[in-house]
Amino acid sequence: MVAHKRVTQRNEGSSWVSPDILHAAMVGDYNEALAAIKEDANCINQLNDTHQNALQVAIINFHEDIAFLLLDETDISVKHKDALGRDALDLALFGASEELCERINDRWYEEPDPDVDSDQNQPVIG
Numbered sequence: 001m002v003a004h005k006r007v008t009q010r011n012e013g014s015s016w017v018s019p020d021i022l023h024a025a026m027v028g029d030y031n032e033a034l035a036a037i038k039e040d041a042n043c044i045n046q047l048n049d050t051h052q053n054a055l056q057v058a059i060i061n062f063h064e065d066i067a068f069l070l071l072d073e074t075d076i077s078v079k080h081k082d083a084l085g086r087d088a089l090d091l092a093l094f095g096a097s098e099e100l101c102e103r104i105n106d107r108w109y110e111e112p113d114p115d116v117d118s119d120q121n122q123p124v125i126g
Contacts (some may be wrong), residue, residue, distance in 0.1 A: 025054040044076040057110035
């Protein structure tokens, strides 16, 4: 049995596919990003093959409008680390605007630290 996706937004050759937050972040398609978030709020948890979330993908591709959308409209993690151990602020410091770096920095202090057990306030040992 083939599962069919319900919303069609993007034409890939001859087939229509649902909005994809990672694709939108990579190519800078604001409307696709917005549609993906509206269709599935959990899409922000998707990772690419280098374990980057959509915020990180938007940052490295210089699509700040997508980055601001993700920061303003979702609870996407700014502390998530990619396969090379880089978080959103690490990536932003390589060329993002001062405004975006400041916004990520502000979110940094609002977000719980993924390496600390919130119940015991102890570092998580993997």
